[in-house]
Amino acid sequence: MYWQIGERIFEEEQGGGERAEYGSRLLKFLSEKLQPQFSTVFSDRNLAWFRQFYKNFPIVSALRTQLSWSQ
Template identity: 35%
Template structure:
């Protein structure tokens, strides 16, 4: 009986690992797009109400009860409020991801929902864009994104740059430094 080469076994193993990674990415992306659409639908429904603030609370409470009953955990009032805020994420364009789906408003998302939950908590738009860009370009895990944020990467780079360069950081990430290093 012929023994199967280690090279062949490793190639098959790599193929399976890559497929698992692709499935995980597809599920995460589908979840983000679904949440974006839910958030958009909540906003549209609220805007059709007479008393928006009270009507908005009513919508989110009822939607939370309905979704929890039908789909289980994950649809608390607090989570739905975060889902409603998805209009503040996914604004950065990455040309290398042309094949990613687009929402009806033209947005594309590149990270997991957990990444976006972290990003939505960053109130400074330039800072949020910077971390989104860096997380995508450097394939940061959620723990790496948190580590970089907690180490104040954006602030440290901002202190060492002039205002124009800081604005570039929020639009393109650390491209300038990478090009200079080559």
């Protein structure tokens, strides 16, 4: 789930760019929209981790081979 959230932020919200448009405060905006409905799991800090997780493992099938269930 976190990989998919990171993918959505990176690909759809940022358009695949390294960063969102300057001054857009994308992660803070998304966090403010998601937290009331889904809890503090969606803080801007956690959303940044989700995005980084996707960027480090962009191919989900490769991710499965590199991580064990305990991770």
